[in-house]
Amino acid sequence: MSNNITNDKIDILSLNLEKLQEIFVITGLKKFNAAQVFNWLHNKLIFDFDRFTNISKNDREILKKRFYLPKLEYRTHQISDDKNTEKFLFELKDKRLIESVLISHKNRHTLCVSSQIGCLLGCDFCATATMNYERNLDISEILLQFYYVQNYLSKRGEKLGNVVFMGMGEPFLNYDNVIGAINILNCDKGQNFSKRNFTISTSGIIPGIKRFTDDEPQINLAISLHSVKDDVRTEIMPINKKWNVKELKETLLEYQKKSKNRITFEYILIDDMNCETRDAFELINFLRSFSCLVNLIPYNPVAGKIYKTPPKKKQREFYNLLKEKNVNVTLRETKGQDIAAACGQLKAKKEMSSINEK
Numbered sequence: 001m002s003n004n005i006t007n008d009k010i011d012i013l014s015l016n017l018e019k020l021q022e023i024f025v026i027t028g029l030k031k032f033n034a035a036q037v038f039n040w041l042h043n044k045l046i047f048d049f050d051r052f053t054n055i056s057k058n059d060r061e062i063l064k065k066r067f068y069l070p071k072l073e074y075r076t077h078q079i080s081d082d083k084n085t086e087k088f089l090f091e092l093k094d095k096r097l098i099e100s101v102l103i104s105h106k107n108r109h110t111l112c113v114s115s116q117i118g119c120l121l122g123c124d125f126c127a128t129a130t131m132n133y134e135r136n137l138d139i140s141e142i143l144l145q146f147y148y149v150q151n152y153l154s155k156r157g158e159k160l161g162n163v164v165f166m167g168m169g170e171p172f173l174n175y176d177n178v179i180g181a182i183n184i185l186n187c188d189k190g191q192n193f194s195k196r197n198f199t200i201s202t203s204g205i206i207p208g209i210k211r212f213t214d215d216e217p218q219i220n221l222a223i224s225l226h227s228v229k230d231d232v233r234t235e236i237m238p239i240n241k242k243w244n245v246k247e248l249k250e251t252l253l254e255y256q257k258k259s260k261n262r263i264t265f266e267y268i269l270i271d272d273m274n275c276e277t278r279d280a281f282e283l284i285n286f287l288r289s290f291s292c293l294v295n296l297i298p299y300n301p302v303a304g305k306i307y308k309t310p311p312k313k314k315q316r317e318f319y320n321l322l323k324e325k326n327v328n329v330t331l332r333e334t335k336g337q338d339i340a341a342a343c344g345q346l347k348a349k350k351e352m353s354s355i356n357e358k
């Protein structure tokens with residue numbers, strides 16, 4: 001809780017309805033007012049105590065004394081040439097920067113949110129890994145990414161359809177706040193956003209997957225796989241030293257047995273690393289035990305890295321090998337490359353330019 005208290009005031013946005021009711025009663029406010037306040041915040045997306053017209057002036061003063069409303073300061077917004085990818089950069093209360101990416105297909109909008117500032121896991125192909133790890137995001141900081149972009153879309157009469165935790169950070173190393181934010185978004189007094197419309201992407205944090213298996217059968221799971229060979233996976237994803245491919249597979253089989261959900265596997269295609277014909281066959285073999293979808297993602301270049309994106313023809317061949325064996329597979333077009341839409345890249349660029357300005 002310590003993160004959520006500033007000058008003894010409580011971060012009101014991070015509280016679910018039950019906690020808000022509990023604290024209202026302790027504070028001398030009425031329990032039924034908690035539902036009204038929750039509705040202002042999480043349904044109407046009004047972040048100003050003075051606009052809570054069904055709360056008495058006196059009670060609004062108590063609110064101001066006891067609680068604070070966290071903010072995300074909007075910094076930059078970049079739109080890709082094809083207009084389908086929009087990237088938002090936000091500044092947090094401690095001046096740290098995070099980003100969220102909005103990906104649109106006609107009127108279908110998916111928001112990619114961050115769960116941490118930086119990431120501890122050091123995957124060698126990932127821009128986020130080149131930044132310092134700072135901290136986990138609070139529940140409110142996760143929610144505000146959604147609320148900011150939802151407000152932005154509302155102006156054109158549109159709504160978010162899906163949320164994916166594929167921005168900066170490893171969501172299962174911030175499990176409580178990620179699930180806490182999803183539960184608030186799912187609450188019928190708030191956005192009533194179905195759990196089925198969330199996807200959590202993990203690099204393979206086994207204790208997180210196990211907890212998720214027991215607690216959250218409705219939220220979708222995506223796994224950053226990138227290789228089924230331990231030596232290759234360890235080279236590009238150090239977390240594989242701690243939890244290897246075999247352990248990951250066993251944990252996922254258990255997840256699938258219990259949840260009956262289809263798993264999404266993300267597989268970045270990196271030239272001379274993981275996308276030869278034999279890699280495709282090993283991957284097909286690994287996938288046999290699963291009901292799944294494989295997203296092939298051409299490597300998005302990161303400054304200072306030697307990795308190469310395979311030529312289009314090679315990407316297609318890899319895709320076709322999987323397709324021929326009846327694997328559910330998609331080959332992602334590299335979207336929004338002109339605005340560096342891969343994980344963490346806008347923030348990396350922004351930091352570079354501020355360094356250059358000094």
Ligand code: SAH
Pocket residue numbers: 125126127165166167168169170171201202203223224266268297298299300301302342343
């Ligand atoms: N930490 C979590 C979620 C954030 S990363 C995870 O690793 O799953 C979200 C996705 O972006 C992951 O699949 C990651 O492997 C991918 N990604 C990271 N850097 C990339 C790059 N340079 N090109 C393409 N995809 C990348």
Ligand code: SF4
Pocket residue numbers: 119120121122123126127128129167168169170203224343
């Ligand atoms: Fe962290 Fe995911 Fe990037 Fe790996 S790919 S460094 S786990 S954010």
